[in-house]
Each structure stands twice: as structure tokens, then as C-alpha cells.
Amino acid sequence: MHGIESPVAVQAAVQLDEVTKRHGRGKAAVDALRGVSVELPSGSFTAVMGPSGSGKSTFLHCAAGLDRPTSGRVLLEGADLSGVREAGLTRLRRDRIGFVFQSFNLVPSLTARQNIVLPHRLARRRADKAWVAEVVERVGLTGRLDHRPGELSGGQQQRVAIARALAAKPAVVFADEPTGALDLSTGRDILALLRATVDAWRQTLVMVTHDPAAAAFADRVLFLADGRIVDAMDRPGVADIADRMTTLGA
Numbered sequence: 403m404h405g406i407e408s409p410v411a412v413q414a415a416v417q418l419d420e421v422t423k424r425h426g427r428g429k430a431a432v433d434a435l436r437g438v439s440v441e442l443p444s445g446s447f448t449a450v451m452g453p454s455g456s457g458k459s460t461f462l463h464c465a466a467g468l469d470r471p472t473s474g475r476v477l478l479e480g481a482d483l484s485g486v487r488e489a490g491l492t493r494l495r496r497d498r499i500g501f502v503f504q505s506f507n508l509v510p511s512l513t514a515r516q517n518i519v520l521p522h523r524l525a526r527r528r529a530d531k532a533w534v535a536e537v538v539e540r541v542g543l544t545g546r547l548d549h550r551p552g553e554l555s556g557g558q559q560q561r562v563a564i565a566r567a568l569a570a571k572p573a574v575v576f577a578d579e580p581t582g583a584l585d586l587s588t589g590r591d592i593l594a595l596l597r598a599t600v601d602a603w604r605q606t607l608v609m610v611t612h613d614p615a616a617a618a619f620a621d622r623v624l625f626l627a628d629g630r631i632v633d634a635m636d637r638p639g640v641a642d643i644a645d646r647m648t649t650l651g652a
């Protein structure tokens with residue numbers, strides 16, 4: 403007789419365990435994160451908000467393995483990053499993490515197509531052509547692939563950056579104010595696109611933003627204040643997010 407097996411626990415894409423981060427030393431030391439514990443489930447879209455200086459960038463940098471916590475642990479797909487050496491971290495970031503920045507960070511001399519597959523070329527790996535074609539279609543860049551960034555609008559450049567982030571099928575995409583340099587309506591299009599990658603492909607997405615309307619695209623909004631997660635809201639509306647930010651003094 404076999405007992406009924408318990409369901410396999412869904413592994414978090416990213417998990418932070420009592421993470422602290424101290425910048426600087428001595429009198430100049432700043433505790434940017436103070437005991438942050440959170441699980442970011444696979445296939446979820448999380449927005450991180452908080453007043454200026456609350457620790458959002460530090461959170462993103464620690465969660466993405468760009469920066470090491472002073473104490474505590476960060477797990478990516480269940481693997482503890484604290485024991486991983488610098489070369490291993492670089493490989494993990496390249497293979498398992500996608501980044502989207504406010505300022506697009508494209509290489510100006512390369513075409514959109516070349517920018518999208520650049521991480522593969524740097525890793526000396528062949529891109530999955532069928533997947534890249536699907537990504538290009540989803541982000542709406544068909545017909546624009548031979549243009550250089552200077553020949554593309556801001557929204558199109560951000561689409562290239564998103565395609566580049568998705569091309570390696572990353573475990574997590576981290577986006578830092580991805581609509582910060584775009585006008586309102588282009589920004590909405592980009593957020594809808596990011597949302598669609600979560601809905602269609604179960605892409606895990608973590609986005610830092612100041613904008614309640616942007617955060618309202620997420621499944622969950624985490625609020626940071628003074629280096630701590632002080633609140634979380636599931637599927638909140640814009641007004642609720644804006645209210646919460648006001649009470650945090652933002």
C-alpha cells in the first residue's frame with residue numbers, strides 16, 4: 403500500500419532569508435536592508451515600492467546577485483547564492499537572470515537583432531532561433547530587427563531590451579523603473595507587454611517602480627520603508643497603492 407503523496411511544494415524563483423545590507427563602514431554606514439525575508443513565486447509579477455532611500459535598488463541588487471548581502475541568504479531557484487564565487491555569480495546572472503533598465507542599456511552600434519542575441523554571443527552559445535523569433539513577435543519588433551537603437555523610438559528600444567532579457571529563458575527578469583524614461587501611453591504599452599510575458603509564459607518578474615499605476619500591473623506589491631518590508635498587497639488598485647505610498651511618506 404502506498405500512502406497519498408503530498409503535493410510537491412512550489413519552489414520560489416527567488417527567496418530572501420533575513421537579508422541585511424550595510425553600505426559603507428563606521429560612522430558612514432547605512433543599513434539599506436534590515437532583515438528582509440520574502441519569497442517570489444515562480445510565474446509571479448512582483449512590484450517593489452517605497453519612498454526614496456527605502457532600499458528598493460539595494461533589494462533588487464541583492465535579489466539579482468549583483469550585490470552580496472551583509473548577512474542572510476538569497477536563493478535563486480532553490481540554490482543559495484552566498485556560497486557561489488564571483489565567476490559563478492556572473493554565469494548565473496548571464497544564464498538565469500534577465501535585466502531591464504530605465505535607460506534601455508542597448509549597444510548603439512549593434513542592430514536590434516544583434517542586441518537581442520548579444521548575451522548568447524558573449525556566452526558563446528547558440529540562441530534558440532524559434533524561441534527568439536517567438537519573443538520578437540510577442541514584443542512587437544518584427545520588421546524592426548535591422549534598425550540600430552538610434553533609429554528606434556524609446557518604446558521600441560525598451561522592447562529590444564525586454565526581448566534581450568527574455569531570449570535566454572531566464573528564471574527571473576528584474577526591471578528597474580522600466581517605464582521611467584517613456585511617455586505615459588508608451589509606458590502603459592510596455593507594462594502590458596511585461597504583464598503578458600507573465601500571463602503567457604509564466605515568466606517571473608520583479609519590478610522596482612515609483613509609479614502606483616505601474617505597480618498595479620503586478621500580482622503583488624511589496625512596500626519597503628527604511629530597509630524593511632512593511633506591507634504587501636495582492637492585486638491592489640492604483641488608488642490603494644497611492645494611498646499606502648502617501649502613508650509611507652513618499
Ligand SMILES: Nc1ncnc2c1ncn2[C@@H]1O[C@H](COP(=O)(O)OP(=O)(O)OP(=O)(O)O)[C@@H](O)[C@H]1O
Pocket residue numbers: 425426432433434452453454455456457458459460461
Ligand atoms: N553604495 C552605497 N554606499 C553608501 N550608501 C548607499 C549606497 N547605496 C545605497 N546607499 C544608501 O542606502 C539606502 C537605500 O538606498 P537605495 O538606493 O537602495 O534606495 P531606493 O529606495 O532605491 O532609493 P531611490 O528611490 O531614491 O532610488 C539609502 O540611504 C542610500 O543612501
